[in-house]
Amino acid sequence: MSDLSEDIRQDHIRNFCIIAHIDHGKSTLADRIIEKTGLLTKREMQDQVLDNMDLERERGITIKAQTVRIIYNAKDGDEYILNLIDTPGHVDFNYEVSRALAACDGAVLIVDASQGIEAQTLGNYYLAMEHDLEVVPVINKIDLPSAEPERVKQEIEDVIGLDCTDVPLISAKNGINIDQVLEQIVHRIPAPSGDRNKPLQCLIFDSLYDSYKGVIVFVRVFEGTVKKGTRIRFMATEAEEEVVEVGYFGPGQFIPCEELRAGMVGYITASIKNVRDTRVGDTVTDAQRPCDKPLPGYRKVTPMVYCGLYPADGAKYPDLRDALEKLQLNDASLQYEPETSAALGFGFRCGFLGLLHLDVIQERLEREYGLDLVTTAPGVIYKVIKTDGSVMMLTNPSNMPDPSEITEMQEPIVSAEIMVTKDYVGQIMKLCQERRGVYNGMEYIEANRALLKYDLPLNEIIYDFFDALKSRSRGYASFDYEFKDYEPSKLVKLDILVNKEQVDALSFIVWAGSAEERGRKMCQKLKEEIPRQLFEIPIQAAIGSRIIARETVKALRKDVLAKCYGGDISRKKKLLEKQKEGKKRMRQIGNVEIPQKAFMSVLKLDDE
Amino acid sequence: MTSKEQRGIYIHIPFCARKCVYCDFLSAPRPDTVVRAYFDALIREIRMTSREETEYGPVSTVFFGGGTPGLVPAAFIARVLSALRENFDIRQDAEITLETNPGLMDEQKLSAWRAAGVNRLSMGAQSFDDRELRLLGRIHTAAQVREGFALARKAGFDNINIDLMEALPGQDIRSLQKNLEALTALSPEHVSVYSLILEDGTYLAEHLPEFPPLPGEDAERAMYWHSVRFLEKRGYRQYEISNFAKPGRACLHNVSYWERREYLGLGLGASSLRRETRITNTQDLSEYLRFTELTDIRKDVTHLTRQDAQAEFFYLGLRKKEGVSLDEFRDAFGADPLAIYGPVLVKHRKDGTLGEDGGRIFLTRRGLDVSNYILCDFLP
Numbered sequence: 001m002s003d004l005s006e007d008i009r010q011d012h013i014r015n016f017c018i019i020a021h022i023d024h025g026k027s028t029l030a031d032r033i034i035e036k037t038g039l040l041t042k043r044e045m046q047d048q049v050l051d052n053m054d055l056e057r058e059r060g061i062t063i064k065a066q067t068v069r070i071i072y073n074a075k076d077g078d079e080y081i082l083n084l085i086d087t088p089g090h091v092d093f094n095y096e097v098s099r100a101l102a103a104c105d106g107a108v109l110i111v112d113a114s115q116g117i118e119a120q121t122l123g124n125y126y127l128a129m130e131h132d133l134e135v136v137p138v139i140n141k142i143d144l145p146s147a148e149p150e151r152v153k154q155e156i157e158d159v160i161g162l163d164c165t166d167v168p169l170i171s172a173k174n175g176i177n178i179d180q181v182l183e184q185i186v187h188r189i190p191a192p193s194g195d196r197n198k199p200l201q202c203l204i205f206d207s208l209y210d211s212y213k214g215v216i217v218f219v220r221v222f223e224g225t226v227k228k229g230t231r232i233r234f235m236a237t238e239a240e241e242e243v244v245e246v247g248y249f250g251p252g253q254f255i256p257c258e259e260l261r262a263g264m265v266g267y268i269t270a271s272i273k274n275v276r277d278t279r280v281g282d283t284v285t286d287a288q289r290p291c292d293k294p295l296p297g298y299r300k301v302t303p304m305v306y307c308g309l310y311p312a313d314g315a316k317y318p319d320l321r322d323a324l325e326k327l328q329l330n331d332a333s334l335q336y337e338p339e340t341s342a343a344l345g346f347g348f349r350c351g352f353l354g355l356l357h358l359d360v361i362q363e364r365l366e367r368e369y370g371l372d373l374v375t376t377a378p379g380v381i382y383k384v385i386k387t388d389g390s391v392m393m394l395t396n397p398s399n400m401p402d403p404s405e406i407t408e409m410q411e412p413i414v415s416a417e418i419m420v421t422k423d424y425v426g427q428i429m430k431l432c433q434e435r436r437g438v439y440n441g442m443e444y445i446e447a448n449r450a451l452l453k454y455d456l457p458l459n460e461i462i463y464d465f466f467d468a469l470k471s472r473s474r475g476y477a478s479f480d481y482e483f484k485d486y487e488p489s490k491l492v493k494l495d496i497l498v499n500k501e502q503v504d505a506l507s508f509i510v511w512a513g514s515a516e517e518r519g520r521k522m523c524q525k526l527k528e529e530i531p532r533q534l535f536e537i538p539i540q541a542a543i544g545s546r547i548i549a550r551e552t553v554k555a556l557r558k559d560v561l562a563k564c565y566g567g568d569i570s571r572k573k574k575l576l577e578k579q580k581e582g583k584k585r586m587r588q589i590g591n592v593e594i595p596q597k598a599f600m601s602v603l604k605l606d607d608e
Numbered sequence: 609m610t611s612k613e614q615r616g617i618y619i620h621i622p623f624c625a626r627k628c629v630y631c632d633f634l635s636a637p638r639p640d641t642v643v644r645a646y647f648d649a650l651i652r653e654i655r656m657t658s659r660e661e662t663e664y665g666p667v668s669t670v671f672f673g674g675g676t677p678g679l680v681p682a683a684f685i686a687r688v689l690s691a692l693r694e695n696f697d698i699r700q701d702a703e704i705t706l707e708t709n710p711g712l713m714d715e716q717k718l719s720a721w722r723a724a725g726v727n728r729l730s731m732g733a734q735s736f737d738d739r740e741l742r743l744l745g746r747i748h749t750a751a752q753v754r755e756g757f758a759l760a761r762k763a764g765f766d767n768i769n770i771d772l773m774e775a776l777p778g779q780d781i782r783s784l785q786k787n788l789e790a791l792t793a794l795s796p797e798h799v800s801v802y803s804l805i806l807e808d809g810t811y812l813a814e815h816l817p818e819f820p821p822l823p824g825e826d827a828e829r830a831m832y833w834h835s836v837r838f839l840e841k842r843g844y845r846q847y848e849i850s851n852f853a854k855p856g857r858a859c860l861h862n863v864s865y866w867e868r869r870e871y872l873g874l875g876l877g878a879s880s881l882r883r884e885t886r887i888t889n890t891q892d893l894s895e896y897l898r899f900t901e902l903t904d905i906r907k908d909v910t911h912l913t914r915q916d917a918q919a920e921f922f923y924l925g926l927r928k929k930e931g932v933s934l935d936e937f938r939d940a941f942g943a944d945p946l947a948i949y950g951p952v953l954v955k956h957r958k959d960g961t962l963g964e965d966g967g968r969i970f971l972t973r974r975g976l977d978v979s980n981y982i983l984c985d986f987l988p
Contacts, residue, residue, distance in 0.1 A: 557825040559978040568879045579984040
């Protein structure tokens, strides 16, 4: 075992992260830093080494935080250990970001030299301040023709109040001035504090399931020392295990070492089978000599968005269950439980942090596990106060009690911050009003840019709010939100009847004020999606027994191939086979065949 | 099953004077040298096939399809027929059909065909309205149909089919009615009525805006049923979705396709059914012209499983007006059709698209309109 840990001086460790608005160049700067420190040759560097899931690379976002330890020979002649802790880059993963930040002592804040400060620049900066991080600003993309580093410098000083006298002006893409960033990390970010002899206190900021090692827990050691054989306790889940291995993060690999001491960042394995025992934000301590209290800030992550996932082929139900189990090993925030639908058969009601999280999971199930899925419309969790005083958390619209048993319905509200240039303020305010937003004020960040604050019902923003925001601001608006509270709301369950039969998988919950419009659009959409069949098919939207909208799919009139040419049966057969395939992709509801994609159509109702 | 008793041979002639606007069949105008070379290859295929098919017993139908078999010199047809007689057991009373364009029928050709043994003609009239004919890109006129028909009768052809298309661009019931009247005035033994189908890649599909509008689905169905009623009133019995005949004059070759009797398809792109194997020849003319082994041109060889054959029994047999006999299924496969297709049969009977009478299952009128929708359910 290569072990340098005895030689590592605590005052030569720097634990930091990089924070930025999306697309301001976080992953690219991480690549350059790793490259500069000489652990990888250029050829070995995959583009953006930190984002190692295919999906992440395609979407250009970081979903699971990755972390790397690098060695930097600074200009003062000393060798420094830099632990770069990567953070996820999307609002769905806000809590994970906050835990990653808590593991750091400083943060490099990237600001785009053309775009300047954006909503997430501010959001991330405030988050870093909450964790008392030393923030090192950096202006990126100075090589672009549209770059205005002087203006952006001024903006950072005015808006955030950070001194930009010697701010590094860099191009991460072209490797310009990366050493200035490294020098500032060494000199401005403080060394970690903590005492290696105190009782053990580690923060879990991520975990990963490995089929050989079991769960690998990513930790920052705040106090004490952990090594092989230490009996550790997870303070929130109360699980206890003996440490099998500790180590640090080489680029793309785990490198075992003797021990992890106060101030260090590394991993622990302890034959832990279930990632749920190792919740992000939990504190790991020594079971024999526990610390007094856990580190602050732990909270159990709860899904915000639910939907039903069903295998297109009912026989694949066990495959879907196995796939979800495997995904959950790496993703404690994914929740699922079995459910059945009259329309779709056996499947799972799954909970996600947000719609992006849902998208990512759905794509991974389809791509990595080869599953063909039917997804029902995503919804949020409603709180139902029943007449008998009990409270029900409603994740599946089909389970909504009869209105006579309901005293009050409540829906989740989020606080949103939208940054937008002055010209589009009116458009965006209009959008927020349409989505039942409650105005909470506006600040001008600078003469041309405003930060709008709204409280918005979560169910108004989970579908297409972000797209609408972008289209109404020509791409200039940026958006961030966090859960605020549950508030009473007038909500109704909208049922869809196809050929007079209610299709449970198409029911959804909607604010009473927009129920009629949604019902009408839903019927129109389904009319487009359901192919004509032998008989006329009425499609109706209903609230309780009241029909609020109706469309009709006309009966199939003609489907006949008259000419059969020269005994060429195979041509005719191919045509029939194609038709049969089409029927297979349908779900039989009573007499009617409904295409699988129709179950997602509720998502596209707001296309304009 | 019955396929042992009656056998057929199909000969494909992939040449025509000019491509019609709606046509996506394997056919095109070609220089004479190519036509000659094609017949050499065809004769070779006949000989080689007969050496392989020594058991292929009495042939009761021969069908020259195309393309336009009537376009090529009659001597070529005679050459093929004598090659067939040399190499196969062609029955004396075999039905021997030749497809032709009405504009290509003259006395010499007709008597040469007759002398060669052709005893049934199929005339691609398509319409009796010159404006419609021009629109379709046909090379003939309505007058030529009448002339050709009269000459054929004079030459001794007493078994003639006329093809008629409906749902033509701009057509309505009234213009269709005129066509039906003109057709039945000639009193052919057999009538085929096809709906124009818009096929991808055809001139019509690619220049649709230049044509009068195609009738909608409802209008097309109305025309179809109008034709059926009209022809039945004039003594033509419908025996298949698109085919009508005076009593005893149904096309045996055509029926054999739906009854899964064996047939050998010879020529470019031709299909065969033999020993529960479906074979389709290459569609590449140059490949066909220079073949040395039959395996060189047999592009698509599909061995039918028992399930495939059972499915075919239904989805082909149901195209016949009389439908399929459950007893024949039992005899052919030694299996109970209800055990295999029970749910499908029940569903479609409930929907009113299939009927049952005296142990036969058939498409109802409604089922016929949407037959593909029904037939695909019989696939394995």
